[in-house]
Amino acid sequence: MTVAQMFQRATVTRIITETPDARTFVLAPHDAPFPYRAGQYCTLRVQVGEEELYRSYSMSSAPETDTELMTTVKRVPGGRVSNWLLDNVAEGDELTMTRATGTFCLDDTDAPLLGFAGGSGITPILSLAKSALAGTARPVRLLCADRDATSAIFDDALTELAARHPGRLTVQRHRDSEHGLLDAATVAAFVGADTGADCYLCGPEGFMAVVRSAWAGPGRLFAEDFAPAAPAEDPPADINGATDLSGTVTIRLGKKTASVPRVARETLLGSARRAGLAPPFSCEAGNCGTCIAHITEGSATMIANTVLDDDEIADGYILTCQGVPDSASITVDYE
Ligand SMILES: Cc1cc2nc3c(=O)[nH]c(=O)nc-3n(C[C@H](O)[C@H](O)[C@H](O)COP(=O)(O)OP(=O)(O)OC[C@H]3O[C@@H](n4cnc5c(N)ncnc54)[C@H](O)[C@@H]3O)c2cc1C
Ligand code: FES
Known part of the structure; x- marks a missing residue:
């Protein structure tokens, strides 16, 4: 590998409008095959005006079920890259992206899978659900929270997926416009007796906080945080803590x-x-x-x-x- 190979060009072969504020970009990486696991993401490098910017986007496709590689981007108000992607990228354009990375992936277990998705957090959760349904016998239940029906990404895709896997996939929708913001009692009722499940969580900060507060386990909780990175902390003292450095x-x-x-x-x-x-x-x-x-x-x-x-x-x-x-x-x- 060279550093240059961490990044590669990909052609946008199709663009699917999912909601007024979200689009799926179907990507054909030039260095195929492009290995990835459900739940992983790529980082795109884009030139917006004078600035070179990097943003990560999870795959909404799953290698077990999709022949195409897809990532789904939701517009963040005032956001530089999400708006640039939605407003400027057309079919046939090329993007620069890293190889797939990330650890928000399925483990080798029979435990039931509970997915909690808020807004664009459905992107990796859909990928994980498709992968679990195709590659395992695990039951999958999803709680998908959105502002309203119009902003719910993959609503139809989830209905179709549930119809294809009767008894294995159930989807509970939570619309803020009808019920207010998701609360801990709704999360606890959804979890029910599945406290030993593997729980996958992705969504806005407040949504993630509510699910975390309501999840007592003993099953495991995996979370993917879309929020911009916090400033890096100092390394632990056992990593090169010497104070009399020269060099x-x-x-x-x-x-x-x-x-x-x-x-x-x-x-x-x-x-x-x-x-x-x-x-x-x-x-x-x-x-x-x-x-x-x-x-x-x-x-x-x-x-x-x-x-x-x-x-x-x-x-x-x-x-x-x-x-x-x-x-x-x-x-x-x-x-
Ligand atoms: C591992 C990972 C996977 C991701 N996967 C996806 C994905 O599949 N689909 C997707 O649409 N996005 C995803 N994101 C978020 C994405 O990387 C960008 O953060 C998002 O598109 C906003 O970038 P921007 O340049 O448009 O906004 P910026 O110009 O960076 O930010 C503009 C403003 O919005 C705020 N902001 C930035 N990001 C968010 C956010 N995620 N939610 C709320 N406010 C925010 C900033 O604090 C700032 O105030 C992922 C992020 C990570 C870390
Ligand atoms: S690994 Fe992401 S910035 Fe270093």
């Missing part, structure tokens, strides 16, 4: 090379920013792969990483949002 961090980004003195427990991404560069990033949590670079001199340890495999790490690849230098001198190249 230099050198970053190559495009045609620019910059060096800064090494600072205790600072990530490579942090050093690059301190050096006045603007390298790519998205999640700042080691999950999306947007910030990948190649170490050409020295070494670093990652705080978290769900993207790179052992071979890629051995080849010198690093998630710069997570990489803290181990060596006095280090050079990383975003290639």
Whole structure:
């Protein structure tokens, strides 16, 4: 792999209008086959005016049931990328995207699956439901909350899916316009006796908070948070906590090379920013792969990483949002 291969071009072969504010983009990646698991996402790199922006979008397709790769985008009021995608991208256009990443995936278990989807959170939940129905015997129940019927993405698709899997899939709709915002009592009533289920949760912050507060388990709760990444925290003290550091961090980004003195427990991404560069990033949590670079001199340890495999790490690849230098001198190249 090269850093460039983390990103690839994909042709938008079809666009499906799901609701007035949401569209599905059917993508044909140029480097097919494109492996992914239900519940995973890609990060798109788009040029909006002068700015290069990165945003993650979950797959609404599932590899077990769909021959096409699909991602579904809902407009966020004032949002730069979601509005740009919905208003500018046409069939036949090309987008730049990462390979699929993310851990919001099914485990190998027979436990019933409960899905809680709020608004655009239905995107990965639909993918997971399709995958579980096709690949396992697990019962699936979904609670889908939307402002009103008009804004409910995949309403018809869910009705059809339930009809194709009688007794295996049930869908409970919650419309804020009729019942007000979802409350803990409704969540508890929906869970019923399925307290040992695997529970998958995705939606706006308030929706996720209500479901979390009502979910006592003992089943497991998996959540995917669409909200923009919080500023990265300092690495734990056991990662390069020395205070008497000397050495230099050198970053190559495009045609620019910059060096800064090494600072205790600072990530490579942090050093690059301190050096006045603007390298790519998205999640700042080691999950999306947007910030990948190649170490050409020295070494670093990652705080978290769900993207790179052992071979890629051995080849010198690093998630710069997570990489803290181990060596006095280090050079990383975003290639
Ligand atoms: C792992 C992951 C998977 C995702 N999958 C999907 C998906 O399948 N479909 C989808 O439509 N979106 C998805 N998102 C959200 C998406 O990445 C963007 O955050 C969203 O499209 C808004 O980007 P923007 O550039 O339009 O808004 P920005 O210009 O970044 O933000 C504009 C304003 O909206 C607020 N805002 C940003 N994101 C959200 C949000 N998600 N909800 C509410 N307010 C927000 C910001 O705080 C800001 O005030 C996912 C996010 C993550 C992290
Ligand atoms: S920004 Fe997502 S892995 Fe670093």
